[in-house]
Amino acid sequence: AQRVTQPEKLLSVFKGAPVELKCNYSYSGSPELFWYVQYSRQRLQLLLRHISRESIKGFTADLNKGETSFHLKKPFAQEEDSAMYYCALSYGQNFVFGPGTRLSVLP
Amino acid sequence: DVKVTQSSRYLVKRTGEKVFLECVQDMDHENMFWYRQDPGLGLRLIYFSYDVKMKEKGDIPEGYSVSREKKERFSLILESASTNQTSMYLCASSLTSGRTMGNGQFFGPGTRLTVL
Numbered sequence: 001a002q003r004v005t006q007p008e009k010l011l012s013v014f015k016g017a018p019v020e021l022k023c024n025y026s027y028s029g030s031p032e033l034f035w036y037v038q039y040s041r042q043r044l045q046l047l048l049r050h051i052s053r054e055s056i057k058g059f060t061a062d063l064n065k066g067e068t069s070f071h072l073k074k075p076f077a078q079e080e081d082s083a084m085y086y087c088a089l090s091y092g093q094n095f096v097f098g099p100g101t102r103l104s105v106l107p
Numbered sequence: 108d109v110k111v112t113q114s115s116r117y118l119v120k121r122t123g124e125k126v127f128l129e130c131v132q133d134m135d136h137e138n139m140f141w142y143r144q145d146p147g148l149g150l151r152l153i154y155f156s157y158d159v160k161m162k163e164k165g166d167i168p169e170g171y172s173v174s175r176e177k178k179e180r181f182s183l184i185l186e187s188a189s190t191n192q193t194s195m196y197l198c199a200s201s202l203t204s205g206r207t208m209g210n211g212q213f214f215g216p217g218t219r220l221t222v223l
Contacts, residue, residue, distance in 0.1 A: 043217065
C-alpha cells in the first residue's frame with residue numbers, strides 16, 4: 001500500500017530559526033503531494049501543493065522524486081506557525097495522509 | 108469562500124446508539140469525503156462520494172455507512188456506535204474528479220464524537 005511517513009510527531013524550534021518538516025512517500029509513479037495545516041481550534045486547510053511550486057506564508061516544499069520526499073521548509077519560523085502539519089499524497093484515484101507533525105515555535 | 112459545515116462540534120452518544128453526522132457544502136462541489144482524525148494516525152478516509160446517490164468505501168468503512176441524497180449534503184451514519192468510534196470526524200469537499208486532491212479539499216470544522 002502507498003504510504004506517507006512523517007518521522008517527527010513533534011518538532012520544537014525557536015522563533016527565527018529555520019524549520020524543516022519531513023515527509024516521505026512510497027509511490028513509484030507520478031504523485032501529487034500536498035501540505036495541509038491545522039491551527040489550534042481551526043479547520044484543516046490546504047497550505048501548498050507541489051504542482052504550483054508556490055510559497056505560502058513563507059513555506060516552500062520541493063518534490064524530490066529520487067528521495068521520494070516532499071519536505072516543508074521555512075527559513076525563519078514565527079510563533080504563529082505553531083500548528084499541526086499533514087503531508088498528503090494523491091495518486092490516480094487514491095490519496096493518503098501522513099500521521100502529522102506538531103510544530104511548536106518557541107518565543 | 109467555500110463553506111463546509113458540520114451539524115455538531117461535539118457529540119456524546121452511548122454504545123449501541125445510531126448516530127448521524129451531517130455535512131453541508133455551499134459551493135456545488137461534486138466530491139465529498141468523510142475522515143476520522145486520531146492522534147498519531149493522521150486522517151483516515153471512511154467513505155467518499157463523487158455524486159448524488161454515489162458512494163465509495165474508503166480505507167476504514169467498517170461500522171459506518173453514508174448517504175448522499177442531495178449534492179450539497181453528505182451524511183455519515185454509525186449504525187451502532189461503539190467506544191472505538193470515539194474520534195474527531197472531518198468532512199471535506201472538492202471540485203476535482205475521483206479521489207485526486209488536484210486543487211485541494213476544503214474541510215469542515217470537525218465533529219468530536221465521544222461514545223460512552
